[in-house]
Amino acid sequence: MEVVRGIRSLPLAEEPSVATVGFFDGVHLGHQAVLRTVVRRAVERGVRSVAITFDRHPREVLSPGSEPRLLTTVERKAELIAASGIDVLVVLTFDRDFSLITAEDFVREVLVRGVHAVHAAMGANFTFGFKARGTMRTLPGLATPLGLGVETVELVELGERIVSSTSIRDALSSGDLEWPLAALGRxxxxxxxxxxxxxxxxxxxxxxxxxxxxxxxxxxxxxxxxxxxxxxxxxxxxxxxxxxxxxxxxxxxxxxxxxxxxxxxxxxxxxxxxxxxxxxxxxxxxxxxxxxxxxxxxxxxxxxxxxxxxxx
Known part of the structure; x- marks a missing residue:
């Protein structure tokens, strides 16, 4: 897997892709479902698969002091994403300037022009753009005019409990290893x-x-x-x-x-x-x-x- 760092590294080489975006902390079963979908859709289209993530939790910039402790380093996250079969990982710096990018500009400049995405698969709770105004409800309206297909990957549930990084962090903080084992798959x-x-x-x-x-x-x-x-x-x-x-x-x-x-x-x-x-x-x-x-x-x-x- 190729790892590309920083928004200045964009655009990538002129080659179409299927892409996803997320913080992917822990790369749990829900993240894995999204990544598998991206790889599968890329293979079907004969293009490369791209995952876009960030060097820090967005709340570290948006609400300093409220950000959670993390499950994985960037390096460990990259290893786990590579294991899913993703071709290219783009690690962007989430800073104040990046947080001001509108949802419209994010789709156009990052997804379409930046990684040449022709299709995007995102988790159902994905948000993006300034003040998280972009959602999976609004994404199709922004993406379709640009020739970008959109696919929603539903959240993963285990025993009626939604798999999430937050739930894994909460369990670990209390000394519970059973839920992290189930939700991470390792x-x-x-x-x-x-x-x-x-x-x-x-x-x-x-x-x-x-x-x-x-x-x-x-x-x-x-x-x-x-x-x-x-x-x-x-x-x-x-x-x-x-x-x-x-x-x-x-x-x-x-x-x-x-x-x-x-x-x-x-x-x-x-x-x-x-x-x-x-x-x-x-x-x-x-x-x-x-x-x-x-x-x-x-x-x-x-x-x-x-x-x-x-x-x-």
Whole structure:
């Protein structure tokens, strides 16, 4: 998949396309349905498939301070979109100037002139243009005179519950991994870089990898989890603490993981944490010995939940 960044990179090379637009945070089942439709329609027409997304959540510009924490980095989002078969991903900067583009100009300048779209498939709740005045009801009236076909992809429901990035964020924030697994179609993954911590884990016999994440990313609800850590091509079972280390005093919410059967140093290295199961709440212990006993139990339970051979 080709990745193109910035509105100055438009127009693309003169070749017709089937296109879609969205923030696609998490690339959940609803997003996947839209992307599959775009790829299918592009194949039917013998043209390329294009997805247009943004480098930040629109509310970061439109209503600063109200924007949600995100499920995916731009890089992870690109990987997931590529897996759907999209040919070209356009990543636009959502800034104040972009937010002022009218719905009419968005269709004409971005979709038709920018990516040469002959057909557009959008989710049913798609909005666009200044003050989100463009909707799937108004899009056909703007697109048809320009020779652009329009298709609405209905929202995906699981058990009468609509799949959405918001519902996934809410579930993760409460420590629920079941809904994200169902709605994403895969386990939630947190990407980051290992940084040097206080070294307490090593002193307790359980050295941990402290993860520094993109500040815009959502962290799961406070607690202890079992999961899998990926470092390069290697994957390790991991006991994961998403918390504040209350036994040693309150610290900012962060993620640190004890990688089972790993011996090495990781600071400065990229690491991805895949959350499989929530084990328990994070609590304050009266002594270090009590904490060590709890960690031992967490590690043992992680081994049981993720047995040898369970990691693909």
């Amino acid at each position: 386990r939630f993954v947190l990407d980051g870089e290992v940084v040097t911590g206080h070294g307490r884990g090593r002193g307790l016999g359980y050295p941990t990898a402290n993860l520094r994440t993109w500040p815009r990313l959502l962290l799961p609800g406070q607690g202890i989890y079992a999961g899998v850590a990926t470092h390069g091509a290697r994957r390790y079972r991991a006991a994961i603490d998403c918390g504040t280390n209350p036994t040693f005093g309150v610290e900012p919410l962060h993620v640190e993981s004890f990688l089972l059967d790993f011996d090495g140093d990781l600071p400065g290295e990229p690491l991805s944490i895949e959350f499989w199961s929530r084990l328990r709440d994070e609590i304050r212990y009266d002594s270090v010995d009590e904490l060590v006993s709890a960690i031992e139990a967490d590690v043992a339970r992680t081994r049981r939940l993720i047995p040898d051979g369970a990691i693909p």
